[in-house]
Amino acid sequence: MLLDPASLTSPPLFGAAHIRAIDHAWAIAHPTAPLMPRAGAAAADLAATLARDTGECVLVLAGPGNNGGDALVAARQLRLRGFAVTVASRADPFYLPPDAAQAWAAWQADGGAVLADLPPGRRFGLIVDGLFGVGLQRPIEGDAACWIAAVNAMDGVVLALDVPSGLDADSGAVRGCAVRADHTLTFLGLKPGLLTAEGPDHAGTLHLDMLGAEAMLPATPGIALTQLESRHGLPPRRRNCHKGLFGHVGVIGGAPGMVGACLIAGRAALAQGAGSVTVATLDERLVVDYSEPRLMLATPEQLVATSPDVLAIGPGLGQTTRAHALLTAALGSPGALLLDADALNLLAADPDLAQRAAGRTSPTLLTPHPGEAARLLGVSGTDIQENRINAALRLAAQFHALVALKGAGTVIARPDGRYAINTSGGPWLAQAGSGDRLAGMAAALVAQGLSAVDALEAAVWLHGLAPA
Secondary structure, eight states: OEEOGGGSSSOBBOOHHHHHHHHHHHHHHOTTSOSHHHHHHHHHHHHHHHHTTTOSOEEEEEOSSHHHHHHHHHHHHHHHTTOOEEEEOOOOGGGSOHHHHHHHHHHHHTTOOEESSOOTTOOOSEEEEESOOTTOOSOOOHHHHHHHHHHHHOSSEEEEESSOTTBOTTTOOBSSOOOOOSEEEEESSBOGGGTSTTHHHHHOEEEEEOTTOGGGOOOOSEEEEOSOOGGGSOOOOOSSOOGGGGOEEEEEEOOTTOHHHHHHHHHHHHHTTOSEEEEEESSTTOOOOTTOTTOEEOOHHHHHHHOOSEEEEOTTOOSSHHHHHHHHHHTTOSSEEEEOTHHHHHHHHOHHHHHHHHTOOSOEEEOOOHHHHHHHHTSOHHHHHHTHHHHHHHHHHHHTSEEEEOSTTOEEEOTTSOEEEEOOOOGGGOSTTHHHHHHHHHHHHHHTTOOHHHHHHHHHHHHHHSOO
């Protein structure tokens, strides 16, 4: 049954190893009913819907593995439904996996031809990408790369099966080159790589078909944050209440020239419902926020000493000696601590500070962008983007903290190895001050009583919905 992933609540994420295990378990339990005919039928159903309005030929690209077998089953069914179908493949049928070899033989038995090259000068209303699936382990090059470049230059609608060819199903990294699909029909479960890094730009609209194998799907450490759960919500406020019940958030930062970052975080904390918010800027010329006069002001040293319920430090902090001293003091705060921006850069530059952060017993939240994450882990930004999930989990384990690695498909990681990938948001968040607002939102939700992980997930999700 075809599903819209956005309609599901926290659907699990399945990496390539999970999919191989599910395939193996299914084959043992159902030796006479392979999954490939189901996958091909689901692909044909969606392809027929996408191709119906064009009246033009459908091009099906079949690769050398089971992904190609799914495509061949879809091609055969589309042809039986009256569609004009052209199949192109460079696969050697002798070396195909058994189920894919059967699909190849069935296509040819029905009179279907297999072209070894893309037909030149032909226009196709729909292109079905079945070149490479979740098992891809190497960069795409040679003829396959040329085919992908040709597909990306075509005017027709592109439907990818399972994952766009060339996209790493586990990480969302592109292996050499990748198909830019308009739609992706993924089987059994959502793949992490579809939701983060390059995945959202290559997958297009996501569709999911579990192929009737729901009962065999294993527990996994990752979920897609497609909508908020009840655990992410604050209880209704009683009419007989006061500001002291909803937490005090402190925000430290705002070095000269960067006061705005601190104010954005403070305003966001108030807007997200914190009972009171104190902003402490290193630029001591700030005496009032005329746009949000409810913000209280203090010196950074005074604010650390008062031990607010949640302390967020880093927005516009700078990396001066004073900033270093303030972060050292903040790490001893008894309440929850959120570290952002320059607080993270200071941690990366000082192993002693990093050790202090990792040794905290109260909740610690880190909200790095890829550059800050790279400095914390001692790698390049490219390394972070090559496997954002792994990077977020490494940071969570290293600092015993909740981590939101910001970017396309923000990854929220826990120290125990569990993670979520956010599906709200978009390129409108690529703007100065966006991360400062997220810091304030998360701090406010923790101050009001949500657990650190629920607050961070909820803040990331809500931040993605908010206008820039």
